[in-house]
Amino acid sequence: MPQTLHYGPIAPDDPALAELIARHAAESARHYPAESNHHLDGAALAAQGAILFAARLGPDGPACAMGGYAPLSATEAEIKSMHVEAALRGQGAGARILGMILDHARASGVERLWLETGSLPASAPARRLYEKAGFTPCPPFGSYRPDPMSVFMTRAL
Numbered sequence: 710m711p712q713t714l715h716y717g718p719i720a721p722d723d724p725a726l727a728e729l730i731a732r733h734a735a736e737s738a739r740h741y742p743a744e745s746n747h748h749l750d751g752a753a754l755a756a757q758g759a760i761l762f763a764a765r766l767g768p769d770g771p772a773c774a775m776g777g778y779a780p781l782s783a784t785e786a787e788i789k790s791m792h793v794e795a796a797l798r799g800q801g802a803g804a805r806i807l808g809m810i811l812d813h814a815r816a817s818g819v820e821r822l823w824l825e826t827g828s829l830p831a832s833a834p835a836r837r838l839y840e841k842a843g844f845t846p847c848p849p850f851g852s853y854r855p856d857p858m859s860v861f862m863t864r865a866l
Contacts, residue, residue, distance in 0.1 A: 716805060719763040721754035726763060729772045733792035740831040747825060759789050762809045764802045774802040778810050781851060786814055788824035791835060803838050815866045823850045823863045836860060
């Protein structure tokens with residue numbers, strides 16, 4: 710019998726998240742060159758003030774999906790570290806976490822969200838998720854520079 714997923718906030722440096730962050734970075738490294746990877750570990754996410762959410766297998770189990778946002782200014786933020794374990798993809802975990810991000814950001818006074826994701830076929834499901842949630846393509850933002858391996862998107866809240 711499959712375990713129930715438990716959704717909620719999680720600290721970026723929570724040990725339950727460390728392995729998922731590492732698998733997320735490793736999967737991206739299989740598809741994209743180092744100069745096109747913009748992953749942060751838990752300590753770096755915490756230093757940026759990231760607010761993260763996770764789906765866990767059981768109330769205290771390992772994280773199997775994650776995502777969050779980090780402030781860019783008082784009214785703008787960037788989606789960070791969206792990832793769902795391969796075995797759970799297509800079952801709504803990513804959409805549920807993205808919904809939690811949108812709700813929390815809106816309630817916190819964020820008026821616009823930005824994101825960077827990959828341009829290759831491996832990232833197509835992520836781009837579709839963001840498009841369904843109302844994100845549209847945009848030019849690079851913040852410290853990002855044009856990169857054929859990146860797609861930049863934004864959405865007003």
